[in-house]
Amino acid sequence: MIWAYLYNIVFYASCGVTVVATLLMISRHNAVHALLYLIVSSLSLAIIFYLLGAAFAAALEVIVYAGAVMILFVFVVMMLNQGQRSAALEAAWLPARGWIMPSILASILLALLLLGMNSEHPLQPYGVHGVAVKDVGIALFGPYVLVVELASFLLLSGLIGAFHIARKMPSHMDQNTLDEAGNG
Amino acid sequence: MHQLWLIPGLPLVGFFLLVLGHGRFTRSLARLIGVGSIAIAALITLWVALDFYSPGAAQTYQVELWPWLTAGELEVSFGLYLDGLSLSMLFVVTGVGSLIHWYASGYMWQDPDYQRFFAYMNLFVAAMLMLVLADNLVLLFLGWEGVGVCSFLLIGFWYQDPANGYAARKAFIVTRVGDTAFAIGLFLLYRELGTLDLPSIMVLAPEKFVVGANQPTLIATLLLAGAVGKSAQLPLHIWLPDAMAGPTPVSALIHAATMVTAGVYLIARTHGVFLQAPDVLLAVAFIGLFTLLISGFTALNQTDIKRVLAYSTMSQIGYMFFALGVGAWSESIFHLMTHALFKALLFMTAGSIILALHHEQDIRLMGGLRRQLPVPFWCFVIGSACLVALPPTSGFFSKEAILNASWQLPVYGPWFWAGGVLGAFITAIYSFRLLFLVFFGAEKVQPHEPKGWQFHPPLIILATLSLVAGWFVLPTGDVLPSSPAGHPPMWTIVVAIGLPLLGIGIAYQVYVRHKWQGLRLAHWQRLRQFWFQGFGFDGLYRRLFLTPFTSLAQVNRNDIIDGLPTLLIQLSRFLHRLFSQLQNGQLRAYIATLASAAIIILALAISTVGK
């Protein structure tokens, strides 16, 4: 019984943390702060995954997402970051007025999603029988296993491409941007 | 009789020679061809007349030169038809025509475009002869239009002055209005009778048409409209006074003797149809009477010598229409012949006077010319006497016959007769006013008379002819319906002779003794001005037809239908500009549109889910 009560607290706490972290992340001027908040939110998300019974997903979230992707981000931010000047620049780019229209749009979208998700008549595809994911999965790993391999090759080539683009940076960097990055 | 085709052929050949030989012929050669062709045509007419009058000869002669138009059941031939009526018209056209050509060869001697003048004159006579000798209405229409074009060319002969050009175009377009009505009459006639051949029309019309039915009435009205247009009768008469812009021989030939009588000839020729429409005949009489009176009053205060004669021509042709209307068919043609003689005489004497006074046409500047220009003076006196119909002259015989016939008409008889006599009275006043103003009174100007054998002989011949013509008998008797028999009471003849004499007396008092000057007072001035402008018809037509048409044409110069495609082009350009704003390169704008699109789709999905 106590266990259910604890479960309840942890679940809602982590939901709260995720929401607040994301909110803060969006409004930060400094890129690094934003990144850190993102890491916090993904960690709390991992907790939720776990609570929803998807332990494997929670682990993956922490390893792949919080671990690899965010680190990559931090590296890039560090490289580009121009320090205070860029923070001031960020402030300039973010007038208060700028928030109004997007937040209106987002709140409408949110209301629609919530409306769509209530239980009496949940939002399901209208009059068309979607293919169940199971059959997709069976098909995916049945006859189309080759396709899955190809998809992975695709991702690999994407990565190599990105790597190739990024690699040219040192040889072309002219003197002033290097100094600027240095004293950031 | 077989050389009939030579009569219209010779002037045509003369025309082609003069046109092709432009610039290569000497003046005298051009004169020889010009006058010669008409003179020979006149001789041939005499020769044909001899054949015609010889005892036992057929009264009608028809020859088909070649089948002109054959399409389906329409058979129109290029043929000539000769009978009493066309023979008398031949006398007028070739006889008076050759005298006028003879006179014109002298009159136009100094003019640079001598050859072009005679080319047009020959073409005119050829077209008139074709009109008179045509055996079907389409060929008559060919002559009819040809005559109209030649009058356009000759009125606008001195083309340097745009006013002449305007007068020529005005004449052509107003007559063309009449011609269109004539053409529509032709179409209706063909639809009703199935043929356009004149002799057969005269036969079919009485059979097919019921007297007074609306078919013959409509056809007769349309033919009447054509005749009115060409003979310058009331509704379409505004072009004749302006037609005086042409050289005087032209006015003499076209606007006195031949072309303006074409309308009378048309009505006489298609009398079969007119007899089937009695109320149209009445309309003809009324038109004749009104034109007679109106042009009489207008002639009273004209100042240009040729315009006076033009209005007098209009009123004399009014007499002929009047005669046709009352049923005096042969008398009308007889009056046509006598009028051709003395009016040509009057115009040619006026021409000599104008030439003597170095192209001065205003009678107020002339005076006392009887001593310096004796021959023109006496010819003018004879011409005016005929015009006024004094007893011994030919004018008396023709006008008396018409007035007597008008008395016989059952219902309107006496009224018509009274109108005719009033017309004769006014004619007397204005013609002798002209005579006294020009030849009597103080000598204001020094004329020097043009000598030369082309001037006096034609005048003298015409003068004698117009005196003698009273006793001629035209062979129109059997062709045209007989005019009403019976003699009007004696007093009508006395009145008919007395009134003109009274008119002459009044003219003498006013213009020689200068009495009753009261007529020149102010309040008379407005009436005289009104009469001077020919009862204001010119202004009325200009406001009614001319200005609306020209302004409509100017407003819609580049036509509005052309605007449609250009509208299309502008629309597509506007849409292009509108849509290009959407792609402004701003990434965040695209995301915003993405988000709003998502919202719309979701809203749609949710709203449909509910149902």
Added chain:
Amino acid sequence: MQLLGIIISLLGGGVLALMTGHRSPVASRWLSLASLLVASMFYTSLWLDSTHSLSTSLWTMHTDWPWIERFGIHLLLATDGLSLVLIGLTLVLGYVALLSAWHEINHRCGLFYLNFLFTLAGVVGVFSALDLFLFFVFWEVMLVPMFLIIAIWGHENRRFAATKFFIYTQASSLLMLAAMVGLVLLNQQQTGLWSFSWFTLTQTDTSGSMGMWLMLGFYVAFLVKLPGLPVHNWLPDAHTQAPTPGSILLAGILLKTGAYGLLRFVWPLFPDAALAFAPIAMGLGVLSVLYAAKLAFAQNDLKRLIAYTSISHMGFVSLGIFAWNHLSLQGTVMQMVGHGLSSAGLFAIAGLLQQRLHTRALDQMGGLWALMPKLATLSMVFALATLGLPGLANFIGEFMILLGVFQIEPWAASLAALAMILAPVYALVIMQKGFFGMAVGDKTKALDLNARELLMLGLLVVSLVLLGFWPNLIFTVTAAPVDSLMHLGKGG
């Protein structure tokens, strides 16, 4: 076989002219004249043996070679009296246009004569093709070189005029193509066999709304070509910007293809639809007659004025065709020939005036009679022909059309007869502003006609007068074909 000779000699002549063009323009000129001569020799031999054979059979079949077997498309060329007359007119106007192009075209002559002769060949093909598909091919062959002639050798804004001309005609011929295919399908459903030939298609039953729509497709295409009222505004622009030979070709021959199409295809193929549509078409005809006449009066540009007169005359043609009785059809044929000759004359004179005075504006002309008596008298003759003076060909055409239409629709004929009043209004405006009155500005250097120009205009005047006094030269030849068309058109 002679017909093929005509077309090939024209096409060959064009190609040869192109090849010799850039070396020596004079050679290309004489070469195209030679090809025209060869073509007219073929034509005379065709005329001779078809006149004596006309009494027996209506058609002289030339070629009937299978082309696209699948849809039953044959290279079917055949001529009857009607197409014979129109091909004759094409060759005569070909000579006139060639003579007028002698000195006016001096840059890229080879290409010009190629286009010129290709247009002629296309028109001859249009008049003799009796396979709908082949007709459409020649319709395009005739259109493209004409577009090039206007676009390359035209006057100031020739590009706009050429494109407008091209879009108008091309869009409408698309309609015709659709209608053609629809007709063939209709025929295939009814008879089960594919055929594009005119003889079989006249047998298909095209009553009902389907027939009406197909007829409208054809009608619109030919109405654009024969400039009928709502779709006429390409003609004034095309004419003002086209070079003189281009204008002569355009006015003299290309407008006749529209009228020929109405005669040959609209009525015989769709008798009931055309009969039902006749009152509207006649109304349009009358409207274009009067509206174009009014517009012509207000123009200041001489060529634009003449273009509007052409629209007015062609309004008479469409009026005559839709009255569909023997009189009005014979009148239409004569009106086509008469208008071809008189408008070619007027355009040649406009070209000559432009060469001498370097302007087409009427208010800058004046008093030319004294300076150029020969040119002035000839333009007087053409102006009189345009206003329908009897004794010249146009009058015969107009008179018989009005006579024929009067039997069917008296009110339409009387309204159209009003044009006899408007015609002198615009025809005499040319003479008054152009030749009478005082000379405006210094015209001393304007010289009169030389021998070549006199020959060109003389040829036209003689033929106008000839047809004015002896129209039976044409009527006897076209009597039988018109009769057969009429019976076909009456649903016979």
Added chain:
Amino acid sequence: MDNQYIDHAIILAGILFCLGLVGVMVRRNLLFMMISIEVMLNASALAFIAAGSAWNQAEGQIMFLAVITLGAAEVAVGLGLTLLLFRHHNSVDVDQLNKLRG
């Protein structure tokens, strides 16, 4: 076990998605837009997991895997391009990339 936790989890996913969307629309710095996109990806991943656990089938987690790999690849390429953008315009303002306009 479609209890309220699943519903709330999906609600959370919705909220996160909208927040990410706001982030993308508001920020002009390409980096921040990248980060917000990551948040949106996470939100969809959460929705998959929640749904998967609701019907207790493995598909949810397979899709989560797909989302993650996609996210990773996308970030790699995105950051590379951001570096390029920075090198070329030496600023990461996304509004500078407006050459492709109508």
